[in-house]
Amino acid sequence: MSHRDARRAAARANKALILDSEASLESIQNAVETLLGITIIVSAMDIEQHDLSALTADCDDDVKLLYYAPKLSPLHRQQSILHEFSHLLLGHEHTAAGINIGEFSRSFPTQPRKLLGRKSLSDDAEQTAEILADLLADRISSNGRKSPDEPGGLQEAFG
Numbered sequence: 008m009s010h011r012d013a014r015r016a017a018a019r020a021n022k023a024l025i026l027d028s029e030a031s032l033e034s035i036q037n038a039v040e041t042l043l044g045i046t047i048i049v050s051a052m053d054i055e056q057h058d059l060s061a062l063t064a065d066c067d068d069d070v071k072l073l074y075y076a077p078k079l080s081p082l083h084r085q086q087s088i089l090h091e092f093s094h095l096l097l098g099h100e101h102t103a104a105g106i107n108i109g110e111f112s113r114s115f116p117t118q119p120r121k122l123l124g125r126k127s128l129s130d131d132a133e134q135t136a137e138i139l140a141d142l143l144a145d146r147i148s149s150n151g152r153k154s155p156d157e158p159g160g161l162q163e164a165f166g
């Protein structure tokens with residue numbers, strides 16, 4: 008997949024995500040849940056032993072457990088969560104190979120069927136998810152900007 012194709016796929020997924028309120032991590036999560044018919048439970052990892060910033064555990068068709076590393080800066084945490092939302096929006100859990108990350112999987116309430124993390128996904132999937140995460144972050148950071156020459160505003164995204 009070329010970078011251009013990845014950008015196109017990410018832009019399409021971004022456009023399909025209609026928010027019912029001002030863009031925020033919460034409104035984006037709500038929209039992802041509604042669009043995909045799933046519930047996402049977001050929480051901090053309770054152990055700090057991996058260099059992962061975030062991962063998603065696929066425990067059930069309808070419930071995804073999203074974990075982020077506890078020591079991230081607020082911005083890095085937001086980006087990591089948006090990145091995981093992006094994998095879900097792009098349907099990557101259907102193509103990911105299952106990975107087992109040892110000790111960490113024991114901390115799940117139920118043994119996950121699959122963990123979505125960098126090792127389980129192709130570079131194309133990672134690239135596309137990263138671009139989509141950036142687009143979603145742009146929607147959050149564009150909130151409240153009124154300048155007409157500010158690119159990436161909601162008006163433009165839905166125009």
Ligand SMILES: [Zn+2]
Nearest residue numbers: 124125133136
């Ligand atoms: Zn990823």
